[in-house]
Amino acid sequence: MTSNDKIIEIEVLRYRPEQDEKPFLQSFKVPFTDDQSVLQGVQYIKDYLDGSLSFRWSCRMAICGSCGMMINGVPKLSCKTFLREYYPGKITLEALKHFPIEKDLIIDLSDFINKLESIKPYIIPAAPRTLEQGEYLQTPRQLDRIAQFSSCINCMLCYAACPQYGLKPDYLGPAAITLLHRYNEDNRDAAKAERMQLLNAHEGVWGCTLVGYCSDVCPKDVDPAAAINRNKLNSTMDYFLRFVAPRGGN
Amino acid sequence: MSKRSNEPIVWSLFGAGGVVVAHTMPVLIFVTGIAVPLGLVSADVLAYERLAGLADGWFGKLFLLVIISLPLWQSAHRIFLSLHDFGITGGETFFRVVFYGAALWGTLLPLFLLVGM
Amino acid sequence: MSTRKPYVRPMAGWWLKNPVYVRYILRESTAVFVGIYAVILLVGLLRLSSGEAAWNNWLIAMQSPGAILFHVVAMGAAVYHSVTWFSVAPKVMPPLMFNGEKVPVAKIVAGQYIFAGIIYLVLLGLILWG
Amino acid sequence: METIKADIVIVGGGGAGLRAAIAAAESDTGQSIALVSKVYPMRSHTVAAEGGAAAVTQPQDDLEYHFNDTVAGGDWLCEQDVVEYFVAHAREELVQMEHWGCPWNRKEDGHVNVRAFGGMKIERTWFAADKTGFHMLHTLFQTSIKYPLIKRFDEYFCVDIVVEDGRAQGVVVIEIATGRICFIQARAVVLATGGAARVFRENTNGGIVTGDGMALAYRQGVALRDMEFMQYHPTCMPGTGLLFTEACRGEGGYLINKDGYRFLQDYGLGPPSDEPRNKFMELGPRDRVSQAIWHEKQKGRTIDHPHGQVVHLDMRHLGEKKLRERLPQIYELAEEFMGLDPAHEPIPVLPGAHYTMGGIETDGRTATSLPGLYAVGECASVGIHGANRLGSNSLVELCVFGRVAGDEASSYAKSARNSSTATLEKKADDICNRVRGLVNNANGKERIADIRNEMAKSMEEGCGIYRNAPVMQKTCDKLEELKQRYRSINIEDKSSAWNTEWLLAIELGYLLDVAQAVACSAINRKESRGSHQRLDGYEQRDDQNYLKHTLARYNSEGPPGIEYSKVKITKSEPGIRAYGEAGEKAEAERNKKKGAAHDK
Numbered sequence A: 001m002t003s004n005d006k007i008i009e010i011e012v013l014r015y016r017p018e019q020d021e022k023p024f025l026q027s028f029k030v031p032f033t034d035d036q037s038v039l040q041g042v043q044y045i046k047d048y049l050d051g052s053l054s055f056r057w058s059c060r061m062a063i064c065g066s067c068g069m070m071i072n073g074v075p076k077l078s079c080k081t082f083l084r085e086y087y088p089g090k091i092t093l094e095a096l097k098h099f100p101i102e103k104d105l106i107i108d109l110s111d112f113i114n115k116l117e118s119i120k121p122y123i124i125p126a127a128p129r130t131l132e133q134g135e136y137l138q139t140p141r142q143l144d145r146i147a148q149f150s151s152c153i154n155c156m157l158c159y160a161a162c163p164q165y166g167l168k169p170d171y172l173g174p175a176a177i178t179l180l181h182r183y184n185e186d187n188r189d190a191a192k193a194e195r196m197q198l199l200n201a202h203e204g205v206w207g208c209t210l211v212g213y214c215s216d217v218c219p220k221d222v223d224p225a226a227a228i229n230r231n232k233l234n235s236t237m238d239y240f241l242r243f244v245a246p247r248g249g250n
Numbered sequence B: 001m002s003k004r005s006n007e008p009i010v011w012s013l014f015g016a017g018g019v020v021v022a023h024t025m026p027v028l029i030f031v032t033g034i035a036v037p038l039g040l041v042s043a044d045v046l047a048y049e050r051l052a053g054l055a056d057g058w059f060g061k062l063f064l065l066v067i068i069s070l071p072l073w074q075s076a077h078r079i080f081l082s083l084h085d086f087g088i089t090g091g092e093t094f095f096r097v098v099f100y101g102a103a104l105w106g107t108l109l110p111l112f113l114l115v116g117m
Numbered sequence C: 001m002s003t004r005k006p007y008v009r010p011m012a013g014w015w016l017k018n019p020v021y022v023r024y025i026l027r028e029s030t031a032v033f034v035g036i037y038a039v040i041l042l043v044g045l046l047r048l049s050s051g052e053a054a055w056n057n058w059l060i061a062m063q064s065p066g067a068i069l070f071h072v073v074a075m076g077a078a079v080y081h082s083v084t085w086f087s088v089a090p091k092v093m094p095p096l097m098f099n100g101e102k103v104p105v106a107k108i109v110a111g112q113y114i115f116a117g118i119i120y121l122v123l124l125g126l127i128l129w130g
Numbered sequence D: 001m002e003t004i005k006a007d008i009v010i011v012g013g014g015g016a017g018l019r020a021a022i023a024a025a026e027s028d029t030g031q032s033i034a035l036v037s038k039v040y041p042m043r044s045h046t047v048a049a050e051g052g053a054a055a056v057t058q059p060q061d062d063l064e065y066h067f068n069d070t071v072a073g074g075d076w077l078c079e080q081d082v083v084e085y086f087v088a089h090a091r092e093e094l095v096q097m098e099h100w101g102c103p104w105n106r107k108e109d110g111h112v113n114v115r116a117f118g119g120m121k122i123e124r125t126w127f128a129a130d131k132t133g134f135h136m137l138h139t140l141f142q143t144s145i146k147y148p149l150i151k152r153f154d155e156y157f158c159v160d161i162v163v164e165d166g167r168a169q170g171v172v173v174i175e176i177a178t179g180r181i182c183f184i185q186a187r188a189v190v191l192a193t194g195g196a197a198r199v200f201r202e203n204t205n206g207g208i209v210t211g212d213g214m215a216l217a218y219r220q221g222v223a224l225r226d227m228e229f230m231q232y233h234p235t236c237m238p239g240t241g242l243l244f245t246e247a248c249r250g251e252g253g254y255l256i257n258k259d260g261y262r263f264l265q266d267y268g269l270g271p272p273s274d275e276p277r278n279k280f281m282e283l284g285p286r287d288r289v290s291q292a293i294w295h296e297k298q299k300g301r302t303i304d305h306p307h308g309q310v311v312h313l314d315m316r317h318l319g320e321k322k323l324r325e326r327l328p329q330i331y332e333l334a335e336e337f338m339g340l341d342p343a344h345e346p347i348p349v350l351p352g353a354h355y356t357m358g359g360i361e362t363d364g365r366t367a368t369s370l371p372g373l374y375a376v377g378e379c380a381s382v383g384i385h386g387a388n389r390l391g392s393n394s395l396v397e398l399c400v401f402g403r404v405a406g407d408e409a410s411s412y413a414k415s416a417r418n419s420s421t422a423t424l425e426k427k428a429d430d431i432c433n434r435v436r437g438l439v440n441n442a443n444g445k446e447r448i449a450d451i452r453n454e455m456a457k458s459m460e461e462g463c464g465i466y467r468n469a470p471v472m473q474k475t476c477d478k479l480e481e482l483k484q485r486y487r488s489i490n491i492e493d494k495s496s497a498w499n500t501e502w503l504l505a506i507e508l509g510y511l512l513d514v515a516q517a518v519a520c521s522a523i524n525r526k527e528s529r530g531s532h533q534r535l536d537g538y539e540q541r542d543d544q545n546y547l548k549h550t551l552a553r554y555n556s557e558g559p560p561g562i563e564y565s566k567v568k569i570t571k572s573e574p575g576i577r578a579y580g581e582a583g584e585k586a587e588a589e590r591n592k593k594k595g596a597a598h599d600k
């Protein structure tokens, strides 16, 4: 590090399950250059100031989805948030909201993983094809229907943004519903009716009150709020039309 | 399997109410609550004959029903959901009866009145 | 035995902790004004159905300073409701396609403002001169 | 210590591990599969792959062409029988990915679209925007959920393989959330732990790409093959090393020096044309392009940048619309990380360590020399990349050989018997104590970060794009020194739950072993081939002496032993490796010879 490096104060909400009853704030002074990310800031802390600080990270390029944290109260990917944006103020870091803290900046996301598994996130075709038959056809326009919703990196920022998930942990939540929607909208899939049952439930789309913050914080422009709320319309149609056309409208 | 929610019933009414509120209420409040009372426009706008005349025709009846009942559903639904936001988690059935009951009453009463007028 | 002891943070007071949440709560609170105003209209209808004198009393009651103050605030709430309603509508509607391309959200929202503006004018025109 | 029983254990939840797990689950044997990964599978580094996956698709293409491109691209250090198998099964595997839901880009008629890639004669790279690896990984992960036989151990860290009776019979893992150590007993073990480019400083790899599986197999006596061949990718972000995919050039991007000149024409890749032309200019292979940038730097024709000497990746002429559609992630990286708009400004780039061509030696069916142990994906050297991998061959490798590994492990597990559980547990206990000892006794003064940084810097100096003996020797010595210092490492965190410092220390041990294999393999190869280029009198390829694989064997006392093995040649005799106009001539020559041979 060169001598003209600036120094920024980074405050981290620490929690060590084997020692602490509850989390507490600890402050660090970190030298940085303008192109350094918040992730690089916490890496500096771990390497040189306190080796016990724990956080997840890997790709450094906003695609693996592991480095999300609350940065001054806003859920963000720390690898694509830059220290300079906060200087000369200080930065406060906290584990993603609405999840149990395992240690320091690490959350327990097993609840989400269970939900992801529950939505049947795979193609269930009407008539399976053999490899010899080649690929299914899908026009660019059909692809476009799912492209945005299939670019979720499971970073959990939307869950940390959604107060309804915090209030009702059973709520399926933005990313899981979006993924469900992605498979429902895929022209290769034929299991919409099965998945609709999850959406129709109280814990499905009806857990959402359209706070909309999930879409604001999404680093990949997935727009989970749209995926959820369009399904309120679908679910409502399903509700009323099931009497007319059993197994739900479409 | 998860149980189907009955939310679509109130949600559709809420949605319809929201649309009505967004497209009419600023103007209605302005006219009935501000412009006429303050005399910014002629009091004839809300004269008895005019309103009674409105409530006489089918279109007028429908209009009045829509601007009273649907906003009530919209309001009831939002307030009911907000209870949870503020941490009031018990007594769900009770509050359902109170709020949606009120909206239902606010639908049936004008219906009854309008049909009778 | 496990060294795990996940810490669950309380939610109390969450709606004050982020300007986005404050705006959300504000949006939801507009429902109170909407509800009260709808009840006022309902009362008006009741009066209307009981004859001219009753109706006129309702009109007089609307002139009280308290009523006017309420309506000024309620109108603000109604406008806020409208603005937020239009801005989230694209999340509820299926995507709008034009010439095979998705219409950008900003355009849809702007379109709704224009549409609502026209409705307001028509409505106002009908009420005042219709 | 808890013992968990499975029929097969797969270490690694990246593309290779997931594909293997699905194959094993589909093998109809009803065997249980333990899938261990130190991160949630969808965080694996496959997620970062951008450009695409190659398979012969168009009518004018031919398996023969893909074979030739791969073998020549690998400077004839490929196992040709394995390459033949690879190209023949590439397409069906990508179709399989399609059936599982991978959102490949399409043509108007609904068929899968392909794009151009470096070193490939015909466009054959399937792509999902510039997030191909991301989409493949999530598709595989989500599809794997369909199979109840796959039991995942997410965020479990593998610390050793249990070998008994000359066979791999399970692995010892740390449950990261608790620090608990368990033994997963299985009759077949598959390693799919990914590459090791983290041994270099400027690299495109994620923090988890630390060569774990390579080190584990290596320590058990399995050879690491061809480790000197580390791929430098020419277009990386200065400072962070983040990748700008080769597809930037496939879509028509230019590389220019400080004079705005497309310098690749000076390095046997010309002549330039406005439109991208396969195997010409910017679509030359990675080793050649990276080397050209190095030479430009020597000539003072690069551009000063706070993070080094750079050249420009110029995509301005492609226009914003095309860039947003085909390269959205690249656009985002440039905008957000560098604050520039690639539709209006060129992107400064420099080469960074990217891919480990070498790895755990396996045969063409992914079996290692240790019975019951299989290796697949970037951690393995199955023999298709030779001295230089072609872009977009690796993602396909994960599928083609992931499937083979799953099938093979499954049939091996069917016939094999475990030794007595008690014996195995005894071994596992010893491992457990050793691993715990690392954290309990780590009260030295050596900082993990210091050793790691010194290693990475020294590797970059000694084993970078161009190499010479004195500097490589310095690197070898440095690594020996660092391994000594590693013994008195300090771990401040003594806790159990989520002790990531402990894990970092273990990973550092893996990195050091792998780095040593790289450096020692490099210094012993006295020729230049593919990505291994020397400047100390060994500038030419030397088929006489070095048309052979390097095998590095672990030695707990010092540098590895270096041996060599034969390269399997089936139908392509080593020839001139040339691109651009020279390449066309060379190919015409080859064809003439072949034709003549045919006529006789």
Ligand SMILES: Cc1cc2nc3c(=O)[nH]c(=O)nc-3n(C[C@H](O)[C@H](O)[C@H](O)COP(=O)(O)OP(=O)(O)OC[C@H]3O[C@@H](n4cnc5c(N)ncnc54)[C@H](O)[C@@H]3O)c2cc1C
Pocket: D011, D012, D013, D014, D015, D016, D017, D036, D037, D038, D039, D040, D041, D044, D045, D046, D047, D048, D049, D050, D051, D052, D053, D054, D132, D133, D156, D157, D158, D159, D192, D193, D194, D195, D204, D205, D206, D208, D209, D212, D213, D243, D245, D354, D355, D376, D377, D378, D379, D391, D392, D393, D394, D395, D396, D398
């Ligand atoms: C930026 C980038 C772009 C690329 N683009 C392309 C491209 O366009 N086309 C192409 O063909 N190739 C590309 N590649 C190469 C290709 O992506 C990789 O070679 C490939 O994804 C490796 O897959 P893998 O399954 O072998 O390993 P990985 O995906 O790295 O997975 C390794 C797995 O092993 C697990 N693991 C590792 N160590 C342990 C341990 N000790 N205990 C438990 N689990 C462990 C990890 O958790 C992870 O799940 C690219 C590579 C990079 C870095």
Ligand code: SF4
Pocket: A151, A152, A153, A154, A155, A156, A157, A158, A159, A174, A175, A178, A214, A217, A218, A219, A220, A221, A222, A223, A224
């Ligand atoms: S929807 Fe967006 S914010 Fe939510 S997990 Fe996916 S990528 Fe992250």
Ligand code: F3S
Pocket: A161, A162, A163, A164, A165, A173, A174, A207, A208, A209, A210, A211, A212, A213, A214, A215, A224, A225, A228
């Ligand atoms: S923030 Fe939550 S309430 Fe709905 S719109 Fe997003 S899921």
Ligand code: FES
Pocket: A057, A058, A059, A060, A061, A062, A063, A064, A065, A066, A067, A068, A077, A078, A079, A080
């Ligand atoms: S480190 Fe992968 S998303 Fe930030």
